[in-house]
Amino acid sequence: MSVMTGGKLKLVQAALRLITESRSLTSLGLRELAREAGLNPNTFYRHFRNLDEFGLQVLGYIAEEMKTGVRELRRMAESSDQASRETVAFVYHYFLNNAAATTVAVRELHGPSPVLRRALESQLDASAREMAEDIIERRLVPGVDDATVHEISHMTIRYILFRAMDYIEKPEQRDRIQIETEHFINRQFRGALVESLPPETIARWASKN
């Protein structure tokens, strides 16, 4: 993997550019790529054996980008005590600055290529695990067992990723998306907190309102 240079990098970046303006990674053509990159079609073969391998490399490239983002996120989270609100804002801001990579991820997660799907899933699972462990270590939600934290993290990562698409494409809805995401996270954890309590207690609150 390491670092890409020259024509190889040009091709990958061309792919990201094409995908953001409404195409899918799996549907990109070799010549289309080369044209966008300003290279001869055959240059493609100097760097990739075929289009499948190319797709995987692109995925690797964006995974690398995302990892640095997560690292930043972690660094930032340590300096803030009321993590939720600012973290959500930061995450969306990050997705906005990496619109191409985000679009690829969302498109291919349910896309037609099984290979790319698996690769993306394990990438997301890794992020979810990281998030969960962070929450557990810092005891952000005491009273919720570890398995549940993992489950909720898994859901949250995916939820944010999907909403990120709307966030990128619909600037007028950004505030609403951010707020709804906070709601989502808060409800999940508060709901989990309540889950362990006896049902008659819940009934009592319900009748009060």
Next chain:
Amino acid sequence: MSVMTGGKLKLVQAALRLITESRSLTSLGLRELAREAGLNPNTFYRHFRNLDEFGLQVLGYIAEEMKTGVRELRRMAESSDQASRETVAFVYHYFLNNAAATTVAVRELHGPSPVLRRALESQLDASAREMAEDIIERRLVPGVDDATVHEISHMTIRYILFRAMDYIEKPEQRDRIQIETEHFINRQFRGALVESLPPETIARWASKN
């Protein structure tokens, strides 16, 4: 719209068949379609002006299918009091029986074609609204205001749709997906119930566990 017959229907069904075996609606070719349907390529033009119109018609077709499903769902829900568990099971069972349509929906919701995306979104929003109104009418979650019910319904519909893909493709995970979906829904509503309460009450529970 009405009802499709003959070659038109054959083409639409061919599309659904091709999509389930790992293709995307937007990436289907005219000749590929005709080949799969056992028709001459030019027959396509007798029924559709171009591939975009075809995509919309396919969407209309699956929307029709889905609507009958929702109607069934509603009928079934009225006869059951503890809606959640059985409803979730029923919904996934339905998606499993309409795997092709489900796959199309998930793929194109974040796919490259803006037209199809909008069409699918409004379809999902309609379902979410229906679900929310049903919940409100039947007072299934007293103590949660209408706007929140709508918000949660919106999230839930999408969540279920995405999980439905895994449900279809990974038979060994079906029980887990069903359970996690129930968790998801319960947490959302319970979390919403708690949201209106004073924060110090929440802190008290947390310290108790």
Next chain:
DNA sequence: AGCAAAAGTATACAGTCGTCTACATGGGGT
């Protein structure tokens, strides 16, 4: 400086694609 490997280019081939025009069929309404 010299040379070998890497990167990029040129040309060509067979296949597929979307679309056009022209022709064949077939059933329904008068």
Next chain:
DNA sequence: ACCCCATGTAGACGACTGTATACTTTTGCT
């Protein structure tokens, strides 16, 4: 029995695709 219109077929067009082979340029190492 007639015609008509919807449906389906045939063949051809130019444009584009992935790939192979052969050639030129650039780069890095000794």
